[in-house]
Amino acid sequence: MKPSRLPDDAPNILVVLIDDAGPGLPDTFGGEVKTDTLSRVLGEGIGFNRFHTTAMCSPTRASLLTGRNHHRIGNAQITELANDWDGYAGEIPKSSALAPEVLRDYGYATSAFGKWHNTPTIETGAAGPFHNWPTNIGFEYFYGFLAGEASQYEPNLVRNTTSVLPPKTPEDGYHLSEDLADDAIDWLRNHQAYHPDKPFFMYWATGCMHGPHHIMKEWADNYAGRFDGGWDEYRELVFERAKEKGWIPGTAELTERDPRMPAWKDIPEDERAFQARLMEVAAGFAEHADVQAGRLIDEIERLGHGANTLILYIWGDNGSSGEGQNGTISELLAQNGIPSTTSQHIEALHELGGLDALGSVKVDNLYHAGWAWAGSTPYKGMKLLASHLGGTRNPMAVRWPQEIVPDTTPRPQFVHCTDLVPTIYDLLGITPPRVVNGVHQDPIDGSSFAEMLTNPEAEETHKTQYFEIMGSRAIYHDGWMASAFGPRAPWVPGVPAGITEWTPDHDTWELYHLAEDWTQAHDLAERYPEKLLQMKEMFAIEAAKNSVFPVGGALWVPIYHPEDMISTPYRSWNFTGDLRRMPEPIAPRLGFRANRVTINAAIPENASGVLYALGGVGGGLTCYLDDGYLCYEYNLFIIDRTKIRTTARLGAGNAEIVVETQPVSTAPGGPLTVTLTVNGAEVASDTVPVSAPGLFSANDCLDIGTCLGGAVSNDYADRAPFPFTGMIESVNVTYTS
Structure with a gap:
């Protein structure tokens, strides 16, 4: 040892x-x-x-x-x-x-x-x-x-x-x-x-x-x-x-x-x-x-x-x-920049059991x-x-x-x-x-x-400290703090107007004497301009020492280039039928990219169960069989659900099931057309009116043959994880544009 x-x-x-x-x-x-x-x-x-x-x-x-x-x-x-x-x-x-x-x-x-x-x-x-x-x-x-x-x-x-x-x-x-x-x-x-x-x-x-x-x-x-x-x-x-x-x-x-x-x-x-x-x-x-x-x-x-x-x-x-x-009843709704009203949330909540559903497995409030x-x-x-x-x-x-x-x-x-x-x-x-x-x-x-x-009387040892998150920033030194609010208020929905033209050079700085003003209640910037200038220079020095520049660099992906959000470099995947718990950030982006999902499966009589599910209770999409009927649901953060269901049951035997998703426009969050085919014949289709331009969840996953996380569809929530009763031989996912 x-x-x-x-x-x-x-x-x-x-x-x-x-x-x-x-x-x-x-x-x-x-x-x-x-x-x-x-x-x-x-x-x-x-x-x-x-x-x-x-x-x-x-x-x-x-x-x-x-x-x-x-x-x-x-x-x-x-x-x-x-x-x-x-x-x-x-x-x-x-x-x-x-x-x-x-x-x-x-x-x-x-x-x-x-x-x-x-x-x-x-x-x-x-x-x-x-x-x-x-x-x-x-x-x-x-x-x-x-x-x-x-x-x-x-x-x-x-x-x-x-x-x-x-x-x-x-x-x-x-x-x-x-x-x-x-x-x-x-x-x-x-x-x-x-x-x-x-x-x-x-x-x-x-x-x-x-x-x-x-x-x-x-x-x-x-x-x-x-x-x-x-x-x-x-x-x-x-x-x-x-x-x-x-x-x-x-x-x-x-x-x-x-x-x-x-x-x-x-x-x-x-x-x-x-x-x-x-x-x-x-x-x-x-x-x-x-x-x-x-x-x-x-x-x-x-x-x-x-x-x-x-x-x-x-x-x-x-x-x-x-x-x-x-x-909100689904917290990633706002982070996807999708506008909603409180009445929409209350209405959707009513269908889930009312206020008692808050805090439950049914919502992501x-x-x-x-x-x-x-x-x-x-x-x-x-x-x-x-x-x-x-x-x-x-x-x-x-x-x-x-x-x-x-x-x-x-x-x-x-x-x-x-x-x-x-x-x-x-x-x-x-x-x-x-x-x-x-x-x-x-x-x-x-x-x-x-x-x-x-x-308790020990000398304060941490004399200077900078702060910066997404352009919001401050510098503390020996009882003083200078602060710049930054380009956005986190509680205001949507992308702030003009943020793409924002530059930290034009931000207004505030000055506080924290030794006498515990809560930053009194802005002293106009009274002590030289002190403010000194503090701003100190921030610049600390920022240079600590790789802070460019100030607001964390906004690059979410505001300026959302297409650069972390994802895998792949455009095609070949999965077996037992893929479990693939984190959504590194799974295929089925919710907004043009894609084709091809499932080869052995279908029993009156088959039921999940073929695949991405996301969770708070939002996601899923394809499943229910008593032989082929179903698809796009759960837009609980407040809207697009459901597609065949009018006839799938017969028993080997089948190739294809789910084709095609954006109607190039606008983020725009409509999608979803088409289901079985053995080359179209069996159902519909339009998802609004799509999720980002992630459905922060920690849920892609599962094949089951839904091990939150139930994407309420229609099988009481049967979750709702494993498929047949046998999935292979699943191919391909981006089509």
Whole structure:
């Protein structure tokens, strides 16, 4: 056995990371969401009320685990939007090794659970390559999902480098957050049995509160009526509570709502119950995840590790998400740029069982951006806004009973997600290695906050930090912050007018003295123009050092060149009949490209079952047989469904089934004609009036012969996964233009 190079009392380390959550949600800090575990960690340890993230998930996670700034390690945006500029390449370089890689070499056992989202999208299939998967860059064990989000009921999961199915069905009570806690507890028990002398490093990153907001009805019902007053009232309530709890200073001011954000009074009366229920579901979802984190901590204590385990509970990898925009039952609808009305969502929801369907396996709901704004109380921003603290300031609670004396007064020092790694190294006496696995290492950008853990008066060590996400940007230095909002408000639907002509040179910069203005309530740009100029120059220097240029480079794919979105280079595929769980981003783009799917199958009498399915409950397309009838459905994010069905049953015997899809025009999202033929004869056709120009899902897949993820069609949802009763010999997919 390799000898340990660690101190004899090296602590175990648990990092809990909540997704897409703002500081105004937990009751720990004055919100309405019950977070007993977060309160427990804070009450038995200390809190940091000036901990900062990057305003986006993949960038924060990459920085948190490497100690380097997100652009410098090619993670300026989510991996699906990678491009050729160095800062935006979507792959963490080997010259910036993750902390678990180093800790493993020093003698730690390492594991990760939940959301990853730091492997290049093109590499996330069952055949790899695996060199950028968690278990090849430092973690000895991984269980979770590689994408940015997942259904909490029917996720596409991997264990180490193997695609696996959830251990039970939604009908049996499956929920992803519980599964992640169960698996982490199993890992802890195995660790205790096999390596009791080794400390562990565990990264537990639940997919909550990222959309879709999925939770069992009873959890949402706990919040019935709690949000009926709307987001404006909620912010005022939380603001006062946060002051009473001492989480924010008494001098802090509640910032105003952006005029582009609707007030609660602007929401029609007949839509308010829908909007309030979306928030009730989100709150239940968040509480449930916090409970699962508590189960994990309980097990650590039961195994005798409580006193010497350093727990860092980070509430949010960015602020709350406004990507639900006006409130949605299928969150990728907005991300595909397809306009819709709230009444469409309510009408479609009515067919699924009404408001009780929210949070269920039937929908992929996400709350109104007004709730994201409220969840980021008392700040102006939210996720995707690197310019304002609601997108970049997230609470962190730290507990280590053996070393940290509990203190109810929050630590006020500026801390950044890049600081976690150097802090861990500092505590363990590890000098950041110059070479890892033969690769010379880049310097670490973060600074240690180890002294702050035991000394509340410790000097602030992180003096300067830039922020940039999709053109929204800021620079912090020694109590001051200069901010440029950027080209778009994330809560406004559609592509902003004129964005293709946008240049960062014309953005208006704001200036704030954070040492006196906690919430960026007072813009001092006109009063101190020289200070603003100094800060802007500092941003330019930091941007040049960290490969930020071109500012807004992450917009290249989603705004300027969506045709460059990550996909495979292939134009033709030959599949066997048992293809399972091919992630949609690397599967054939059947939803908008001109294509032909040719299926050779042996058809029994009155055959039933899925021939193929792409996507999931929230959107997708599927071809299947139902009691002998050949069927096709294009599920446009639940709000519209195009169904095609033959008038006669297919006879028994070998058959060649062809599904031909042809765009009517070259416009993204335009109509499609879909034609079904059997043995050369046309048997049915129809027109899909609106198509999805992007992805149907972020984590669902292409399956052949079954539908293992969310049921694309409601017509077979109660029979899912609805395996085909015949035999599929081959499936050929070819792009036809």
